[in-house]
Each structure stands twice: as structure tokens, then as C-alpha cells.
Amino acid sequence: QLQLQESGPGLVKPSETLSLTCDVSDDSISNSAYYWGWIRQPPGQGLEWIGSISESVNTRYNPSLESRVTIAADTSKNQFSLKLTSVTAADTAVYYCARHKGRALDVWGQGTMVTVSS
Amino acid sequence: QSSLTQPRSVSGSPGQSFTISCTGTSSHLGFYNYVSWYQQYPGKAPKLIMYDVSKRPSGVPDRFSGSKSGNTASLTIFGLRVEDEAEYFCCSYAGSWLFGGGTKLTVL
Numbered sequence: 001q002l003q004l005q006e007s008g009p010g011l012v013k014p015s016e017t018l019s020l021t022c023d024v025s026d027d028s029i030s031n032s033a034y035y036w037g038w039i040r041q042p043p044g045q046g047l048e049w050i051g052s053i054s055e056s057v058n059t060r061y062n063p064s065l066e067s068r069v070t071i072a073a074d075t076s077k078n079q080f081s082l083k084l085t086s087v088t089a090a091d092t093a094v095y096y097c098a099r100h101k102g103r104a105l106d107v108w109g110q111g112t113m114v115t116v117s118s
Numbered sequence: 119q120s121s122l123t124q125p126r127s128v129s130g131s132p133g134q135s136f137t138i139s140c141t142g143t144s145s146h147l148g149f150y151n152y153v154s155w156y157q158q159y160p161g162k163a164p165k166l167i168m169y170d171v172s173k174r175p176s177g178v179p180d181r182f183s184g185s186k187s188g189n190t191a192s193l194t195i196f197g198l199r200v201e202d203e204a205e206y207f208c209c210s211y212a213g214s215w216l217f218g219g220g221t222k223l224t225v226l
Binding site for chain 1: 152165166209213216217218219
């Protein structure tokens, strides 16, 4: 059964770079049928799509975050990553990784809380 | 890119039928039939319950139904149950993915 698991620091200082990894089990991130994405949810707020990657190289980003976001894939480890630069308190959120099936997000990780604070 | 518009909260009684709306624009939600809905319990990850406007993933009860008219999508829950109390998010795809702000459904 497909599982996704986020990992990374739970605390990041303002102006630094947030880095997270999503480990994928029971499917290959090289599978051209899917995109693999990052979504975040600030405390008590709604969901925001950050960006997604397919076939390890094709990326799409939310225009509002594009200047600060990089999503990359490591096929040898079957994982993909998120880097968000110049973070502020507004980037405090639960970060989820998920698989896109068609134009929906059909499998989600459990999420990881990242707090931006000095 | 602003989010899709959903009512912040709604409430209903067990056995009732209830519809949650999701309003977008002609360039996003109204452009393609790529609307999906997610159910989220507190502290849990969202779960896909509807995709491509009206298709249910395997395992989702047929009490859940989706539709779209113009720039507004709707999720209808027939025969509300206590376990349906959760937050529901709509999502639209038109080259990028855009979410609604979420609707908290309370089953009284």
C-alpha cells in the first residue's frame, strides 16, 4: 500500500531555508503517470498547494511562492524534497506531501509541523 | 491567486442532506471539470472523497455526491452521520491547484 512520509526540522529560523523530504514506499517517483506534490496548512487555516514534480524533472510551482521554492527528486532513494528560502513566520504550517492521480491528490502523508521562529 | 470561496461553517442534523458550495472563477474552477473534494478530521491529513467533479474514489460511500454548475462546485452529503463531522476542502485544477478555505461541518 502506497505510503508517504515527511521528515525534516520542526523549527527553522527566520530568513533561513526550510528543507523537507518525502519518502515514498510502494510506488516509484519515476512513474510518469503521477505528479508528487507539497501542500501546506497554516494553523487553523486552509490548504495551499506549493508545487509538484513529475518524472523527477518536470516541476510546477504556485506562482505566489515560485521565487522561493525548489522541488527536487532523488530516484535512488525514491524520495522528493522541498526547499523554501527566506522563510518568515507566515511560512509556519503543517507541510504535507502527496501524490497526484489525474488532477486530484489521492494519497497524502501524515504531515509535519514546521515553525518559523528565532 | 486567491482561494476558492467556501462557507466557513455549516451545521446539520443526522439524517439530513446537506450541500457545501465552492465558488471560483471562469478561468479556474469554471474552466475545467477538475474539481476535487477532501475531508479532514482534526489533526489528520486530508482524504480525497471526490474527484473530477463527481467521481468517488473506491471506499467512499455513495452518500457523497459532487456536481458543478458554471463557476460553482457542490458537495452534497445525503443522510448525514455523526462521523461526517469534519472540515471539507474543495480544490480546482487549471494548470495549477487552488484550494478553497474549507468548510467546517458540524453534525448536531
